[in-house]
Amino acid sequence: MPLKIYRRGDVWHYRGTVAGRRLRGSTGTGDKAIAQRIAAEREATAWKGNLDGPEAILTFAQAATLYSAAGKADYRTLKVMDYWKDMLVRDINEGLVRQAALTLYPTAKGATRNRQVIVPTQAIINHAAELGKCRKLTVKRFAVPRVEKTPITWAWVQAFMAAAPPHLGALACFMFLTGARVSEALAVRWEDVNFEERRVKIRQTKLYGEERMAHLPQPLIVAIANCKRDRDNVFRYVSRGAADKSWRSVVRRIGLPMLSAHACRHGFATAMLHAGVDPVTTAKRGGWKNVQHVFKTYGHAMEDETVTDRLIGTPVTQRPDKSKKRV
Template identity: 60%
Template sequence: MPLKIYRRGEIWHYRGTVAGRRVRGSTQTSIKARALEIAAERETREWKSSHHGPESVLTFADAAMLYRQADRSTRFLEPIEDYWKDTPVKQINAGAVRQSAIVLHPKTSGATRNRQVIVPTQAIINHAAGMDLCHHLKIERFNVATKSKEPVTWDWVQKFMAVSSPHLGALACFMFLTGARISEALDLRWGDVSLAERRALIRQTKIGAERRPHLPQALVAAIANIPSNRETSAKVFQYSSRDTAKPLWRAAIRRAKIKPLTYHACRHGFATAMLHAGVDPITVAKLGGWKDAKHVFTTYGHAMTDETLADRITGQFSGQIIVKKAELG
């Protein structure tokens, strides 16, 4: 039967069967005339989808809603959703997406356009494509000037912790020793931490997975020193967002008189330190929550400056030479 509207409280809803498929939903309006229009539009779309396939009616707003419902990262989404609104996904091509990045960020770098527009837009459309609602979309990224990313070191972290509040110092320590992203660290709850087992549950929203890294003893001590009621749902590091912590982060750097480095430099430091400690990229990627070991190698595999490293090949370390004495005949 065609879609019919009915009231639930003040709001009109619709329900019925179109092309053999049960359809129901809310018009989100209390005005009957508008509710009838919305129900008619939905019915038309359902018939069109039945005859010409789902891609014929899928809008960017629809795809974005599906992406949100899948609990994917919502960072940077709102400006993109406002830009495309109800544009049919089939009309969105790679060139149009690149142009949207220029319009939304006219004075920013290619890296910012890639991160805040290209990547999330492509993720939304390809998520819908994974549900067979449209075709996958490949988008060429903007050129990015290669910059040397300076990693945080353990010495830097210790100096930072010495002048910070317990929870701010522990935050830096946690990111450096587990490789956690700032968003993952700030979402850590007391119920996710077991100091006795030296484990923590990190929900990796960026890649839709979880991991339970080992907590080195120094990190266990730092977390244990955080004053808190430790309710299961309470945040360990207490900050509501990265922006809330940022002024305090910068102030601590000034007090410690250390090089100003970002939150992400801690994650960068984790990867760099692990690689320089001889841990292979595949293991580093697994321990730090990277999808691709190649990304770890190419992004964080900086060359060491010690020109004597070749001595390790023959067993010579720190000025000591290991020599097998020939047996005397």
Template identity: 60%
Template sequence: MSLVIYRRGNIWHYRGTIAHRRLRGSTHTADKEIAERIAAKTEATEWKRELYGPEAVLTFSQAVSLYLDAQKSDRFLLKLVSYWKDTLVRSINSGKVRQAAVALYPDASAVTRNRHVIVPTQAVINHAASMDLCRHLKVKRFPVETKAKEPATWEWVQKFMAHANPHLGALCCFMFLTGARISEAVNVRWKDLDLTSGTALIRQSKVRTERKAHMPTVLVEAIGGILSNREPTSKVFKYSSLYSAKWPWRAAVQRAGIKPLTFHSCRHGFATSMLHKGVDPITVAKLGGWKSAQHVFATYGHAMDDETLADRIVEI
């Protein structure tokens, strides 16, 4: 039975059964001619789905809706939906995704193109593929020149703290001893801390989960030395974002006469120090909020510059 249209108020709706599926919906128009076209298009789409499978009609916009319905992250999706719109997923291939990355971010680095276009596009389509609605998509990423990241050490952190204001010094110490990202650290509120038990609730911005971190005594003391409004919802380290902490950070580094390391060097130093102390990558990943032990080992597993390490094998 074909779809028929009928009026409800001023708006035309359609209903009927196509390929044993009961369909009902609004055309969102008061124009009968346009409503008939919409109903005919809907009917044709359903027959196409029935004859050629869901991949024949699945659009990128629909795949995004399914992705978000599954409570997945919406990071970077706005530009992608605007770009792909109702493009059929089956027509999106590796080459077209790479072209989209260049078109959307013409002056960006390979890292940005990979993160903002290739990764989320793959995630959306492969989620639909997991529902048997289309085929999986593999996209070759743009080559990225990896640079060796230098981790902060406890000695570096101590020198930094000695030449920074209490807020900034405590912020540096917090990132180094908990593995928090700068975006996570500047958003810690007083209600998230328990100075008595030495714990902190960290809302992980990148993976959108929470974790509870242990704060060593030296960190508790550093935070205790901060003189500020301790209302539960007030920020502990006073900085509104990484940008407001950027220049004070550089000034403190210069005063201390130490290497100009970044905020992330503290998180990097947390992982590296843990690994060098013999903590296994799985535990490090859990404590620092990394997605996998493999990522921790590959990114932070630096070799130790000590030719006498073999002596440890026979130490009692």
């Protein structure tokens, strides 16, 4: 039967069955004429979805709600929701998404536009597509110049740990030995750490709610065990800014090369690849979805020319530095 309105308190509600689907809800108004119009619109929308398919009525706000209900939303979800609002998903195309990135971040670099607008918008729409609500959307990313990244080494981390407070040293050790991002490391709680199984749960901030389990090497177990347990989060810092301030202070004090905390993640990938671990395993252990990105970004060439001895099983030995004179 068509939707009919009825009064409950000061507000009019609607109920009825449209195309075999029972609908009911509040119009949010005490004005009967407006309530009748709202109910008529709800009924028309329901018929349109039934006759023309869910894509005919799916708005971005509804797609974002589905995305949030699946536990995949993060801070970027609200930003793009506020931009697209109730625009029909079927009307959102590649050109409009790229223009949205330019509008929201007019002075930002391509990497920021990709990360803050294109990735979340596409993820929300494609999640709805997986549910059969619309078609998938593909958006070309903005070009990002390749920058040679300086990775932190294990020797750098050890020197840092020797001079830093226990929780800050443990943070550096954690990121280098698990490949965790700074935000992921700061989100680790004591309940996520299993010393017996030598594992830790990492919530992957860039992968929309996904989690992974990471192994805890012995030095990392010792470092974490030495941290105070007076807070829920293992590494104590509540923000990346607070951690970064302490980090830079220690680096300046002991005269290490000024490398950011995020360089530990670079160091993890580079060290894994140089240790002979394949890019697929490196990507999985470090929480990267794109294996090609790992290979391109972190596949620094080894300077030792004798590395080819590994092809025949001969241990690699460094050649003497010819620039030094013999005594």
